[in-house]
Amino acid sequence: MKALLFICHGTRLAKGRIEAEEFVRLCMSQVDVPIKEICFLELAEPSIAQGFERCIQKGATNISVIPVFLLSANHIKIDIPKELHHFQNQHPGVEVIYGRPFGVHEAISHLLWEKITKNTVSLRKNTHILLVGRGSTDQDVKRDLEAIASNVQNHYGIPSIQACFLTGSEPSFEEALWNSHKLYDQVIVVPYLLFSGLLINGVKLTIKRYQQQSKQNVTLCETLGYHPILKDVLLTRINETLETKKYAFS
Structure with missing residues (x-):
């Protein structure tokens, strides 16, 4: 029997966890698979172990595993596969297929443009936009976010x-923000984060300190959140995984 196991990152903030669950449940309702479970990598329950066991018990x-992550960093390449290998060894008769995160997808450019224009009456000629990612020591994350930024620029x-x-990669958000000082008439910050959490709170604090010291106004856009475009991208990743014939853990 087929199962879908969705893995979200997790957060200590209840609001962020609820947003993630609501988003995934909307996508789950459009997929005809008998067993569907949601779990979290860290900071929330159910854990990956609990989610996997629930699938087995049903x-x-x-089991097609869908990582609800924006980019492919160490969590995607190391942490989650390590756990899945462990569960696969415990249940050798269960086939496990590991899907892809959202990654670089053309449709996301349109979502980002919507976030930008929703918060801005008009873009000036001397406007600078900062696309702020979580960050990672994995250079693929830097490459992918830069590719997404380039896609938005080319489209619009x-x-x-x-x-x-915010961490692990250069330039840091704070550095990029201060480098914008006196160079641009308009600075717009677009957080490349899925939902509410401690990270977006940190972005707000950095902007507040910057505005107090620089006297320059900064526009902060909303997180990507619960959006039809992201739903469509996630459904694409789900269908890709369900159609995969090669088992990732065997």
């Missing part, structure tokens, strides 16, 4: 856009 013999003719990061 009779799953084939944005004069200046830069990818920056």
Whole structure:
């Protein structure tokens, strides 16, 4: 029997966890698979172990694992596969297929443009946009976010856009923000984060300190959140995984 196991990152904030669950349940309702479970990598329950066991208890013999993550960093490449290998060894008769995160997808450019224009009456000629990612020591994350920024710029003719990061990669958000000082008339910050959590709170604090010291106004866009475009991208990843014939853990 087939199962879908969705893995979200997790957060200590109840609001962020609820947002993630609501988003995934909307996508789950559009997929005809008998067993569907949601779990979290960290900071929330059920854990991956609990989610996997729930699938097994419901009779799953084939589990498609869907990482609800924006980019492919160490969590995707190392942490989750390590756990799945462990569960696969415990249940050798169960086939496990590991899907892809959202990654670089053309449709996300349109979502980001919507976030930008929703918070801005008009873009000035001397506008600078900071696309802020979580960050990672994995250079693929830097490459992918820069590719997404480039896609937005090419689609919509944005004069200046830069990818920056909250941790693990350069340039840091704070550095990129201060480098914008006196160079641009308008600075717009677009958080490349899925839902509410401690990270977006940190972005707000950094902007507040910057505005107090620089006297320059900064526009902060909303997180990506519960959006039809992301739903469509996730459904694409789900269908890709369900159609995969090669078992990732055997």
